Amino acid sequence: MDHDDLTIGEYEEGDLVEILEIDKDSFPTPWSPELFRNETANPLSRIVVGKALQARRRAVVGYVIFWRVADEIHLHNIAVRRELRKRGIASRLLSKVIRDCRTEGARFVTLEVRSSNLPAQKLYESFGLSLRGVRRGYYTDTGEDALIMSVDLEQLPAGAEPLSGLRGARNGNSA
Numbered sequence: 457m458d459h460d461d462l463t464i465g466e467y468e469e470g471d472l473v474e475i476l477e478i479d480k481d482s483f484p485t486p487w488s489p490e491l492f493r494n495e496t497a498n499p500l501s502r503i504v505v506g507k508a509l510q511a512r513r514r515a516v517v518g519y520v521i522f523w524r525v526a527d528e529i530h531l532h533n534i535a536v537r538r539e540l541r542k543r544g545i546a547s548r549l550l551s552k553v554i555r556d557c558r559t560e561g562a563r564f565v566t567l568e569v570r571s572s573n574l575p576a577q578k579l580y581e582s583f584g585l586s587l588r589g590v591r592r593g594y595y596t597d598t599g600e601d602a603l604i605m606s607v608d609l610e611q612l613p614a615g616a617e618p619l620s621g622l623r624g625a626r627n628g629n630s631a
C-alpha cells in the first residue's frame with residue numbers, strides 16, 4: 457500500500473463486511489454484525505473508515521468507532537488490517553477524527569484500553585492521552601483491567617495543532 461493512497465471518510469453500508477473481518481482478526485471478543493448495525497443506527501456514534509487500493513480495488517484498511525457526546529470524544533474501537541500495521545494508518549485515522557471533532561467544539565478525548573495492549577497505549581500517548589485511572593476486571597472475556605486514558609485538547613501546547621509533529625498529522629491533509 458502506498459501511504460499517499462490512503463483516503464479517510466465516513467462509514468458506508470458496503471464497508472461492513474470488511475470492518476467485521478478486521479474486527480474479528482483484531483480483538484479477543486469481536487463485535488457481532490448486530491452490534492455494528494446498532495452502532496451505525498445510533499445518532500451519537502460515528503465510524504470513520506480508511507481505505508486503500510488492495511488487489512485493484514479500494515478496500516477498508518482500518519476504522520475508528522467513537523461517540524461524540526457534548527464536548528467529548530469517547531473512542532470505542534480502532535483497528536487496522538494486521539498486515540498493514542505500523543505504517544501510520546491508525547495515526548492518520550485518529551488525527552482526522554480529533555481534528556474534525558475539535559473544529560466542531562470537542563475538548564476531551566477519553567477511552568478505555570486493555571492493560572496488556574501496549575501498541576494501542578503508545579498510539580494514544582502519541583496523541584497526548586495519559587493515564588487517568590483503572591477499571592479493575594473491566595473486560596469480562598479475559599478479566600483484564602481497563603486503563604482509562606484521556607486528554608484535554610485545550611491543555612496541549614498553546615496555539616499548537618494537537619497532533620503537530622506526528623506522522624499522522626504531517627500526512628493528514630488528504631484525510
Ligand SMILES: CC(C)(COP(=O)(O)OP(=O)(O)OC[C@H]1O[C@@H](n2cnc3c(N)ncnc32)[C@H](O)[C@@H]1OP(=O)(O)O)[C@@H](O)C(=O)NCCC(=O)NCCS
Pocket residue numbers: 482483532533534535536537540541542543544545546547548569573574575576578579580582623
Ligand atoms: C493499535 C493499532 C490500531 C495501531 O495501528 P497502526 O496503524 O499500526 O498504528 P500506527 O502505525 O499509526 O502507529 C502509531 C504509533 O502507535 C504506536 N504503536 C503502534 N503499533 C505499535 C507496536 N506494535 N508496538 C509499540 N508501539 C506501537 C507507536 O508509538 C507508533 O508510532 P511510531 O511508529 O512512530 O513508533 C493496531 O495495532 C491494531 O489494529 N491493533 C489491534 C486492535 C486494537 O488493539 N485496537 C486498540 C484498542 S480499541
